[in-house]
Amino acid sequence: NAGVIQTPRHKVTGKGQEATLWCEPISGHSAVFWYRQTIVQGLEFLTYFRNQAPIDDSGMPKERFSAQMPNQSHSTLKIQSTQPQDSAVYLCASRQGWGNTGQLYFGEGSKLTVL
């Protein structure tokens, strides 16, 4: 089991450019989450999918952020017109089964730097 795989590990973009981050959850996990980690805010919830369906995107900045899960092995987080305040580590996590309990398995994260 390779765990949750995130690519790229590091991405540097210029202000106003687009950034796309990829996540491959653990096979068989039905829930996929995206979090953003910064020193000031800690782990901020962005969005999650259950069986590929978007369930809650209440943490997403609506204008420029979007997330998709086109199949059970792949999710993407896209940030349009990136701004310096978008600089953070974006963590994808997956969890097995239904309900609100159980271990979240995090990926290594994608560190986004917006110049």
Place this chain on the structure above:
Amino acid sequence: GEQVEQLPSILRVQEGSSASINCSYEDSASNYFPWYKQEPGENPKLIIDIRSNMERKQIQELIVLLDKKAKRFSLHITDTQPGDSAMYFCAASEEGNYKYVFGAGTRLKVIA
């Protein structure tokens, strides 16, 4: 929505002493409270959790206490070791909602 406050943000303790991290939550519907440890350069990993039908849970040197009435829960690390130095996050989750709402984190430094 749920909000979780975590204190302190930084904690320094002597090796062999105890460390305590406190969290509070707002939504009385929250019923699951996990703790995650993140070592430098690593991703967060679950170390202990507690459900609302319990008041206390212990795994080796880790103790979690839950006070539902006060909406507070805490992590206590007894006999701290240098390997306990890390960032710790508490979280809360309510039944029927998949997401975990995390606190801002506590950076624990165990001094030898």
